[in-house]
Each structure stands twice: as C-alpha cells, then as structure tokens.
Amino acid sequence: MRLFAAIVPPPEVLDALDAELTRLDVRSPDSPLRWSGRPLWHLTLAFYGEADLGERTRFVAEQVRGHGPLGLGLAGAGTFTGVLWAGVQGDVEALGALAVALRGPGGDAKPFHPHLTLARWKRRSAQRPARRIAAALADYRGPRWQADEVVLMSSVRDHHGPTYAVQHRAPLAG
Numbered sequence: 001m002r003l004f005a006a007i008v009p010p011p012e013v014l015d016a017l018d019a020e021l022t023r024l025d026v027r028s029p030d031s032p033l034r035w036s037g038r039p040l041w042h043l044t045l046a047f048y049g050e051a052d053l054g055e056r057t058r059f060v061a062e063q064v065r066g067h068g069p070l071g072l073g074l075a076g077a078g079t080f081t082g083v084l085w086a087g088v089q090g091d092v093e094a095l096g097a098l099a100v101a102l103r104g105p106g107g108d109a110k111p112f113h114p115h116l117t118l119a120r121w122k123r124r125s126a127q128r129p130a131r132r133i134a135a136a137l138a139d140y141r142g143p144r145w146q147a148d149e150v151v152l153m154s155s156v157r158d159h160h161g162p163t164y165a166v167q168h169r170a171p172l173a174g
Helices: 011-024 053-064 092-103 124-136
Strands: 002-007 043-050 070-080 083-090 115-120 141-147 149-158 161-171
Touching: 002 053, 011 070, 011 141, 043 092, 053 092, 053 149, 053 161, 070 092, 070 115, 070 124, 083 092, 083 124, 083 141, 115 124
Parallel strands: none
Antiparallel strands: 002 043, 002 149, 070 083, 070 141, 083 115, 149 161
C-alpha cells in the first residue's frame, strides 16, 4: 500500500482558498495546468511509498507523541519544477521538526518546504502561467487553524488520477 503522512486543513480553510482561486478565475478548462482536486489538498509531511500499514501506523503514532498542536495558515504561493503550490505560515519550524521525525532514519534528506499542491504540469509552456498565478496569490492569507492531528493516508492511482483515503489519525497532544 502506498502511504504518506499529512496534515489536512479544515473545510473552512479549504473554502477560503477555493474562493480565492475562483475569484482569480485561474482554473480554466483549457489551462496547461492539471489542477489538484480539493479532496487531494493536504500538507505532506513524509512519503513512505509502498509500506506495511500496521508498521507505518505504529511508527506515525510513535513519532507524533510529544508534538503538540500547530497554529497554521495558508499564505502566498510559489512554484517548484512542475508544481504550483500554496505556502504555509505559522508554526512552520515545529511543523518542520514534525516532518523530520515522521521521515524517520534514512528518510528523505531534502529540506522540508511546507506547501499545499494546487496544480502540476509537464509542458514547459505551463511555467509562465503557473508563475503568474503564484504572483497573483503572493498576498493571499487564509484563515488560521490549529492542526491537531496527523493522518496516515493511502494513495491509489488509476486512469482518473490519485485517490487518497485516511488509514489512521494520530493526535497531536504535546
């Protein structure tokens, strides 16, 4: 089973982001960007790939122990190669520490950059529109929320794209 650990913003936070994208009118059907559907919006903390659900459930529960709730908000936007994202503000340092703990020994050594993926692209011609959208979202500040759990999610990909399902909820209790 393909698994990853994430924080899912609450509906009101996603509503505000969705409303801003609608206001900017950036999700046209002829866009070169492949927009992530709202059910896929989350903050990835650690990606495990093919892993045993029982082992990963125990690992995630163990790693979140001692980490308290986090005050977060979505803010700004940017691009990585092939990815348009919304940024994160608030307890970002604590979020990074949690992500490192959830990676575990031998985990991904790349620096953690908290974000919520909005869209992806493959064609080089999409870079310019993606950067324009990121610039339009630069001053966006969504509602703040308290993240009080990490979810272990499974990912299944078919011809329609990925589908995510929560497999375990681990409370952030401090």
